[in-house]
Amino acid sequence: MKKEDFKTCSQSGFCQRNRAYADDAVSAGSGFQSPYSIIQDSIQFNHNSKNSHVKAEIENTDTKVIFTLDVTLLQDNTARVRINEKSPLKPRYDDHAKYTLHQDPITVAPQHMEKDTKTGVVTVILDDSRKLIITPEPFKMAFLVNDSPIITLNDRGFFNFEHLRTKENHVPKMIKQTNDEGVMEEQQSELENTMWEETFKSWTDPKPNGPESIALDISFNGFSHVYGIPEHASSLSLKETRGGDNAYTEPYRLYNTDVFEYALDSPTSLYGAVPFMTAHRKDISAGVFWMNPSETWIDITKDKSEKNTIHKILDFGKKSSDNDDTTTQTHWISEAGVLDLFVFFGPTTKDVLRQYTTLTGAPALPQMFAIGYHQCRWNYINEKDVLDVDSKFDENDIPYDVIWLDIEYTDDKKYFTWDQAKFPNPIEMEKQLDHKGRQLVVIVDPHIKRAHNYRICDEAIKDKHFVQQPSGGDYEAWCWPGQSSWVDFFNPKARNWWKSEFTFEKFAGTRENVHLWNDMNEPAIFNGPEITMQKEMIHHDNWEHRVLHNLYSLLSHGATTDGIRERTAIQKRPFVLARGFYSGVQRYGPVWTGDNMANWEALTFTNPMVLTNGMGGVPFSGADIPGFFNNPTPELLVRWYQTGVFQPFFRAHAHIDTKRREPYLLDEPHKSLTRAAIRERYALLPYWYSLFYDTYKNGTPMMRPMFMEFPQDENLFAMEDQFMLGEAILVKPITKEDATSTEIYFSGDQPWYDMKTYERTLHTGLKTVEAPLEKIPAYYRGGFIVPRRERIRRSSAAMKLDPFTLIIALDRKSMAQGTLYIDDGETYDFQQGSYAHTGFYYNRGTLNCAPLHNDVASPAATSFAESMKLLRVERIHVLGLKKKPSHVRLISNNDDQPQNLPFEYDDSNSSLMIRDPASSVTECGWTITIE
Numbered sequence: 001m002k003k004e005d006f007k008t009c010s011q012s013g014f015c016q017r018n019r020a021y022a023d024d025a026v027s028a029g030s031g032f033q034s035p036y037s038i039i040q041d042s043i044q045f046n047h048n049s050k051n052s053h054v055k056a057e058i059e060n061t062d063t064k065v066i067f068t069l070d071v072t073l074l075q076d077n078t079a080r081v082r083i084n085e086k087s088p089l090k091p092r093y094d095d096h097a098k099y100t101l102h103q104d105p106i107t108v109a110p111q112h113m114e115k116d117t118k119t120g121v122v123t124v125i126l127d128d129s130r131k132l133i134i135t136p137e138p139f140k141m142a143f144l145v146n147d148s149p150i151i152t153l154n155d156r157g158f159f160n161f162e163h164l165r166t167k168e169n170h171v172p173k174m175i176k177q178t179n180d181e182g183v184m185e186e187q188q189s190e191l192e193n194t195m196w197e198e199t200f201k202s203w204t205d206p207k208p209n210g211p212e213s214i215a216l217d218i219s220f221n222g223f224s225h226v227y228g229i230p231e232h233a234s235s236l237s238l239k240e241t242r243g244g245d246n247a248y249t250e251p252y253r254l255y256n257t258d259v260f261e262y263a264l265d266s267p268t269s270l271y272g273a274v275p276f277m278t279a280h281r282k283d284i285s286a287g288v289f290w291m292n293p294s295e296t297w298i299d300i301t302k303d304k305s306e307k308n309t310i311h312k313i314l315d316f317g318k319k320s321s322d323n324d325d326t327t328t329q330t331h332w333i334s335e336a337g338v339l340d341l342f343v344f345f346g347p348t349t350k351d352v353l354r355q356y357t358t359l360t361g362a363p364a365l366p367q368m369f370a371i372g373y374h375q376c377r378w379n380y381i382n383e384k385d386v387l388d389v390d391s392k393f394d395e396n397d398i399p400y401d402v403i404w405l406d407i408e409y410t411d412d413k414k415y416f417t418w419d420q421a422k423f424p425n426p427i428e429m430e431k432q433l434d435h436k437g438r439q440l441v442v443i444v445d446p447h448i449k450r451a452h453n454y455r456i457c458d459e460a461i462k463d464k465h466f467v468q469q470p471s472g473g474d475y476e477a478w479c480w481p482g483q484s485s486w487v488d489f490f491n492p493k494a495r496n497w498w499k500s501e502f503t504f505e506k507f508a509g510t511r512e513n514v515h516l517w518n519d520m521n522e523p524a525i526f527n528g529p530e531i532t533m534q535k536e537m538i539h540h541d542n543w544e545h546r547v548l549h550n551l552y553s554l555l556s557h558g559a560t561t562d563g564i565r566e567r568t569a570i571q572k573r574p575f576v577l578a579r580g581f582y583s584g585v586q587r588y589g590p591v592w593t594g595d596n597m598a599n600w601e602a603l604t605f606t607n608p609m610v611l612t613n614g615m616g617g618v619p620f621s622g623a624d625i626p627g628f629f630n631n632p633t634p635e636l637l638v639r640w641y642q643t644g645v646f647q648p649f650f651r652a653h654a655h656i657d658t659k660r661r662e663p664y665l666l667d668e669p670h671k672s673l674t675r676a677a678i679r680e681r682y683a684l685l686p687y688w689y690s691l692f693y694d695t696y697k698n699g700t701p702m703m704r705p706m707f708m709e710f711p712q713d714e715n716l717f718a719m720e721d722q723f724m725l726g727e728a729i730l731v732k733p734i735t736k737e738d739a740t741s742t743e744i745y746f747s748g749d750q751p752w753y754d755m756k757t758y759e760r761t762l763h764t765g766l767k768t769v770e771a772p773l774e775k776i777p778a779y780y781r782g783g784f785i786v787p788r789r790e791r792i793r794r795s796s797a798a799m800k801l802d803p804f805t806l807i808i809a810l811d812r813k814s815m816a817q818g819t820l821y822i823d824d825g826e827t828y829d830f831q832q833g834s835y836a837h838t839g840f841y842y843n844r845g846t847l848n849c850a851p852l853h854n855d856v857a858s859p860a861a862t863s864f865a866e867s868m869k870l871l872r873v874e875r876i877h878v879l880g881l882k883k884k885p886s887h888v889r890l891i892s893n894n895d896d897q898p899q900n901l902p903f904e905y906d907d908s909n910s911s912l913m914i915r916d917p918a919s920s921v922t923e924c925g926w927t928i929t930i931e
């Protein structure tokens with residue numbers, strides 16, 4: 001990575017000012033008091049049965065500027081805090097919510113609200129265990145659970161809201177300094193130099209509005225670990241950034257951009273930005289969402305001292321005795337906008353994620369093909385190449401669902417066109433893929449080549465769809481096509497126009513099995529500052545790019561997704577992959593971790609990066625397999641595929657300069673091992689799809705950190721090299737060269753079963769296990785049932801009517817349960833009830849099932865169940881069955897005669913295999929007994 005291309009905090013004026021502000025507060029110690037105070041007479045409770053606001057005015061007692069505070073309680077243990085200038089010189093950007101939030105948040109009334117008439121302290125009681133306290137002088141807030149403050153705002157006094165001002169009225173900050181003659185004199189602070197204009201490399205940012213940043217300290221009291229705020233190539237448990245063990249020296253940065261050969265283990269910003277953080281400790285999780293799309297920096301420190309905040313703020317409540325004294329202190333610094341903060345009370349990590357996705361939108365349920373294997377490369381060069389790759393997969397018995405075309409398929413990088421010489425008849429090619437149930441994804445980036453007689457460009461110029469320069473006229477810069485302009489997705493007309501370009505009439509050469517890839521949507525600009533757009537460029541309604549930068553990614557992704565959805569009369573769930581992202585992206589589609597390297601370190605980092613995306617409410621993500629740049633060794637390639645099987649988005653991709661590396665090109669044993677890995681992915685598709693449905697319902701990521709399933713086990717709080725896939729599968733990907741064994745940490749007191757040998761492990765803590773190249777260390781968790789499909793097919797479409805295998809991994813009490821979700825795998829009919837959701841229950845020798853559909857008797861549910869009733873279980877493996885049964889019987893409701901089922905028992909691993917019980921997975925009413 002070229003570090004010098006990207007700013008450090010000290011090269012970013014507002015970051016530097018706010019860090020200095022914090023340093024002054026810390027060095028003044030008890031002599032420092034935040035200048036922000038609530039004007040006590042202004043406190044109002046607007047309260048009715050549905051709605052309640054605490055409103056007040058906050059004064060900066062130094063500048064006398066007045067701010068408005070608005071605190072609301074929302075459904076599901078969530079609170080919102082908004083602060084804006086009362087009378088700004090001009091409006092500050094506050095349009096972010098309409099793009100970021102899925103709907104207007106639903107407010108609720110508290111149990112009780114009161115103001116202490118003497119002190120002005122406001123107490124808002126949510127329920128018996130939760131409350132919120134606002135102290136007026138200085139302004140602070142605390143969020144308490146059982147009288148213990150879990151989250152506090154402005155406790156360290158770093159709250160700083162730079163009001164809009166004119167240069168003429170600005171009172172510069174003066175500091176005392178000794179001059180060259182050794183005389184003390186008052187000088188303008190150096191921090192003033194970047195307030196009205198700022199230079200970075202050859203770029204000058206004119207900053208017409210001057211300083212307008214917002215900063216706040218947020219403390220997580222009694223928490224040693226915080227997570228989230230993707231996207232960084234960093235650890236799962238976020239590191240300290242201002243001193244401490246193994247700390248970074250820079251804050252975590254959220255500023256979407258294209259970082260060439262990005263560094264690993266770094267807080268540098270990458271392609272995506274989600275300002276959402278969760279803290280976890282043994283008894284509770286809680287989170288915050290700092291809804292601000294402008295450039296943002298976050299400092300993290302962990303205060304382990306005796307006198308840390310938790311003691312200082314005892315007036316907010318009592319300290320919780322059960323937890324350590326560490327307080328994770330965070331300092332959030334954004335360049336512009338308003339303060340709009342959500343606080344989530346949890347109490348579990350899964351609750352926090354549900355609370356966040358209730359606000360920002362449910363993760364989309366993808367089409368089935370989207371979770372199969374994707375074969376991408378920059379570039380498959382022509383139709384023959386595409387069809388050749390396609391048939392080689394079949395010849396080599398390797399399943400795959402989607403083949404991808406990168407930028408070279410276009411005519412001279414003019415998106416929505418085809419290179420006629422290389423792709424003279426794309427529809428025919430697509431039909432051939434479709435014939436095998438396969439899909440094609442093509443790339444379309446948000447930069448549009450400035451070219452004559454290019455319809456897209458001509459229309460965009462004519463109708464003013466491009467981002468504008470401050471002086472007027474289309475913004476122009478460089479990207480893949482050379483001189484280009486960028487679509488202004490903030491302009492509703494431009495958005496609608498963009499959406500309409502995906503109809504089959506307009507995007508000639510596409511049909512229903514063609515889907516989309518939006519790359520470079522940070523936006524990446526080769527000759528822009530920090531490889532992105534100048535902040536002074538102008539969007540619809542005259543907003544500077546500065547105030548909404550990170551939202552650009554979200555809006556471009558959203559417009560394409562809407563376009564793809566709306567191109568057919570019967571809407572299908574769109575598939576659009578994007579690189580740049582912001583909060584809310586989960587509503588649209590997957591993202592990936594961008595241009596990684598084909599090396600072991602990069603493979604290692606895929607786990608914390610994808611886990612962190614999940615913790616940031618972005619469950620559907622993955623990394624380029626087996627590394628984008630450079631050529632992987634066969635061993636690295638195999639290990640990368642084996643890892644990808646268990647990560648949500650499973651796509652191979654390669655830079656244009658790399659050697660071909662489609663799995664069928666490998667020599668043995670690597671070819672067979674890669675084939676086996678891909679087949680394992682396909683076998684697990686029913687489990688994956690059921691997990692995706694759960695994620696759509698409640699926001700819990702499919703791939704989840706260990707601590708999410710074992711929240712009490714502190715050994716797991718920073719563990720990132722192994723993870724859970726749903727509740728039922730533990731995975732420890734091998735990311736080290738030449739490994740033949742690995743250490744796995746088993747938590748809880750239930751047995752685990754090796755996914756291949758079914759061997760049972762009853763072990764708590766670390767254990768060394770064999771991990772030769774042919775092995776992916778992965779375990780079924782005792783107490784759970786996993787549905788699989790074992791028949792080898794060429795794509796997920798070909799598996800649609802295949803029977804299922806159930807893996808029943810028994811717990812210590814010989815019990816287990818699991819679910820299976822099925823729908824048509826492509827339309828939105830499931831939202832009308834056309835799906836089957838079945839729970840399987842095993843209880844000491846008896847297996848049966850029950851529908852989990854929330855309206856099982858509805859016509860949609862019954863007709864779907866009826867249409868799929870022939871979908872059956874063809875095999876059952878019961879793992880951990882202590883002794884060989886004498887009979888296995890199937891009892892059906894419709895038939896009172898029990899039927900004996902053939903079975904095999906394996907003494908060596910205590911597993912039972914039941915053959916072809918033929919029980920339906922959509923119509924319950926059967927029982928299998930093991931006697």
Ligand code: NOJ
Pocket residue numbers: 378406407443519520579594595653654655
């Ligand atoms: C950058 C993307 O990250 C990469 O995946 C793609 O191949 C190139 N752009 C070319 O489109």
